Amino acid sequence: MVSAARAGNSDVTNYMPLVNALRTMGMPLYGCVQPNGYSWQSAAWVNTGDLVDRMNFALALASNRLPGIETDWAPQPATEDAAIPSAAQEEARLEPLLLPGGATATTRAAAIAEFERRSAQEQTPDQTPRPVVRDQVRGQARMRPVFEAQRFNRRPPPNAAERQDQLLAGLLIGSPDFQRR
Numbered sequence: 001m002v003s004a005a006r007a008g009n010s011d012v013t014n015y016m017p018l019v020n021a022l023r024t025m026g027m028p029l030y031g032c033v034q035p036n037g038y039s040w041q042s043a044a045w046v047n048t049g050d051l052v053d054r055m056n057f058a059l060a061l062a063s064n065r066l067p068g069i070e071t072d073w074a075p076q077p078a079t080e081d082a083a084i085p086s087a088a089q090e091e092a093r094l095e096p097l098l099l100p101g102g103a104t105a106t107t108r109a110a111a112i113a114e115f116e117r118r119s120a121q122e123q124t125p126d127q128t129p130r131p132v133v134r135d136q137v138r139g140q141a142r143m144r145p146v147f148e149a150q151r152f153n154r155r156p157p158p159n160a161a162e163r164q165d166q167l168l169a170g171l172l173i174g175s176p177d178f179q180r181r
Helices: 002-007 016-024 048-062 087-098 105-123 160-173 176-180
Strands: 132-137 140-145
Touching: 002 048, 002 176, 016 048, 048 160, 087 105, 087 160, 105 160, 160 176
Parallel strands: none
Antiparallel strands: 132 140
């Protein structure tokens, strides 16, 4: 987790999301009773649940969804009308920043494929009904979506190029190649 924050040159003003994520992944600070610390053997910490938690953390970190932790992946300030590079071009730009030894061809292909899959989903209107709750406003009931977007950091919402960078960076940080380094 510290490597991920460092790799993204994250501005950390609140360390609690990192502490909470460590606890979620089963390695709380000062939680190991043995004097030799947590095991370095992969059998002790590599399983599907922990890998999903690591990927979720990586995506949250990369997309600025952790309160008090901000990361900027753009090489320069992006504008809404700027041309968006291809996923392969952005992956090639982010890879040396996050994986100095380089990514395997499998990781590279998986990150680009997952990005393209998610991009296709964003362009397809979601027909899934949204859950709603009743909200009292001045004595009147109105419906509002349960999953309203929450802004944790003070940055403006990301544009399309920034969302692309955030997703690709999260996929690379969550990859086995990053976790192995």
